[in-house]
C-alpha cells in the first residue's frame with residue numbers, strides 16, 4: 001500500500017468516488033466551474049464541510065523529500081484527494097482540466113463538459129428538461145461563446161441562417177443556443193438593454209435577463225451577437241410582439257419610446273463591435289414592430 005493510500009485509510013478520508021460525486025454537485029452549484037484546489041480557496045473548505053471533515057483530516061499533509069534540492073515538500077492530503085477526484089472526472093470526459101479551460105476562458109478552472117452537466121443533473125435529481133434554463137457553463141458552450149465573442153463584425157450582415165433547415169442535430173442546436181444566450185447576456189452585463197434590470201446572484205439558479213433574437217429564431221434568425229439583445233422577460237415579450245423596436249440615429253440606436261417615455265437610449269455593450277446589426281434591426285422594424 002502506498003504512503004498516500006495508507007494515510008487516506010488511517011484518517012478515514014472519504015472515498016474517491018464519493019468525492020467525485022460531491023465535486024459534480026458542487027460544480028452544478030457554482031455555475032459549472034470551480035477554481036484549482038489550493039489553500040484559501042473557498043471551494044476546498046466547502047467540500048470539506050460537505051464531508052464534515054475533522055481538523056486532522058483537513059490539515060493532514062503528505063511529505064515528499066526532494067533529495068536534489070534537499071528540501072521537504074508538504075501537500076495537504078485533502079487537496080490531493082480533491083485533485084485526484086477531479087483528474088479522474090477529466091479522464092472520463094466529465095470535466096475539462098484547468099489547463100484546457102484556461103485556453104478558452106483565461107481562467108484556471110475545472111469546468112463541466114456537456115456530459116458532466118448531464119451527469120451532475122442526474123445525481124442531483126434535476127430533470128434533464130431543465131438544462132436549458134440553468135445558467136451553468138459547460139466546456140462546449142464556452143467554445144461557442146468564445147467563437148461568438150471573437151467573430152469579426154460583418155459589414156453586410158445577413159441575419160438569416162439559410163442552412164439551418166439542413167441541420168438536424170438537436171444537441172448541437174441546444175449547445176449553440178445556450179452559447180448564444182450566455183454570450184448575449186454577458187456582453188450586456190446581465191442587464192436588460194431597455195430598463196437596466198439586473199437580477200442575478202451566484203445562488204440564483206435562473207436568469208432574469210434573457211437573450212432575445214432580433215430576427216426571431218422561428219424566422220431563421222442567426223444565433224450571434226449581431227442578431228441578439230439582452231432583455232428582461234417583460235421587454236423580451238414586448239419586443240417579440242412588436243410593441244417597440246430600435247431606431248438608428250447617427251449611426252447609433254435609440255429606443256422608440258412606446259414603453260419607456262423618460263428614457264433616452266438603451267444600454268448597449270461596452271464594445272461597439274458586438275452591437276446589434278442594423279440589418280437585423282431593420283428587419284424587426286419592418287416585419288415585427290407595430291407602427
Ligand SMILES: [Zn+2]
Pocket residue numbers: 192193194195196197231232233234235
Ligand atoms: Zn426590461
